[in-house]
Amino acid sequence: KQEVTQIPAALSVPEGENLVLNCSFTDSAIYNLQWFRQDPGKGLTSLLLIQSSQREQTSGRLNASLDKSSGRSTLYIAASQPGDSATYLCAITSGTYKYIFGTGTRLKVLA
Amino acid sequence: EPEVTQTPSHQVTQMGQEVILRCVPISNHLYFYWYRQILGQKVEFLVSFYNNEISEKSEIFDDQFSVERPDGSNFTLKIRSTKLEDSAMYFCASSELGLYGYTFGSGTRLTVV
Numbered sequence: 001k002q003e004v005t006q007i008p009a010a011l012s013v014p015e016g017e018n019l020v021l022n023c024s025f026t027d028s029a030i031y032n033l034q035w036f037r038q039d040p041g042k043g044l045t046s047l048l049l050i051q052s053s054q055r056e057q058t059s060g061r062l063n064a065s066l067d068k069s070s071g072r073s074t075l076y077i078a079a080s081q082p083g084d085s086a087t088y089l090c091a092i093t094s095g096t097y098k099y100i101f102g103t104g105t106r107l108k109v110l111a
Numbered sequence: 112e113p114e115v116t117q118t119p120s121h122q123v124t125q126m127g128q129e130v131i132l133r134c135v136p137i138s139n140h141l142y143f144y145w146y147r148q149i150l151g152q153k154v155e156f157l158v159s160f161y162n163n164e165i166s167e168k169s170e171i172f173d174d175q176f177s178v179e180r181p182d183g184s185n186f187t188l189k190i191r192s193t194k195l196e197d198s199a200m201y202f203c204a205s206s207e208l209g210l211y212g213y214t215f216g217s218g219t220r221l222t223v224v
Contacts (some may be wrong), residue, residue: 014191030211032210036215040202041220042201042217042218043202043215043216043217043218044154044215046213046215047213055209082215089154093210096159096165096167097142097144097159097166097206097210098144098156098159098169099146099154099156099213100156100168101153101154101155102153103140103152103153
């Protein structure tokens with residue numbers, strides 16, 4: 001059964017730092033991996049989608065990488081800002097049309 | 112940009128009552144989904160729906176739950192007799208073609224008292 005784990009569970013950094021969020025999954029046979037942002041009490045905003053044949057995706061200050069063989073993905077946030085404060089969720093699909101989510105990393109960027 | 116719309120944003124109901132959560136998927140999407148997130152826990156898949164029938168459901172989606180697409184625009188989740196443990200944020204999602212264009216709504220927070 002596929003399990004998705006995110007480390008760390010929470011992270012607090014000063015503004016301007018570059019940071020890395022980690023996601024690991026137990027079964028490397030994934031179809032794609034997606035990173036989402038969730039603000040408190042709000043919905044899920046898609047950040048980056050990496051298909052299984054891809055190694056990374058970039059959007060602005062965000063870069064996500066995927067290493068299927070080791071069962072890992074990282075989300076790199078450059079020059080963090082207070083507006084980046086949110087929970088970041090990693091989710092994977094494995095051949096069906098449902099997402100399996102990790103527990104998330106709660107990020108706080110201090111001004 | 113097209114959105115998945117969910118109503119209401121927050122619903123409070125008494126234990127044992129029936130609730131219907133409503134969703135308007137993106138208009139040209141063919142696949143529809145419900146997820147839930149109990150406070151402090153993971154987002155969990157409930158059910159997927161395609162071509163007017165359930166295509167996959169999780170263990171959570173028992174006989175208390177049902178989904179319907181009553182017309183060409185709405186997609187609903189019904190909980191027949193709510194329990195305290197049904198309190199959660201419920202997310203609707205839709206996709207154009209399988210995983211392509213997968214978009215989540217902003218959620219309905221259900222509180223069962």
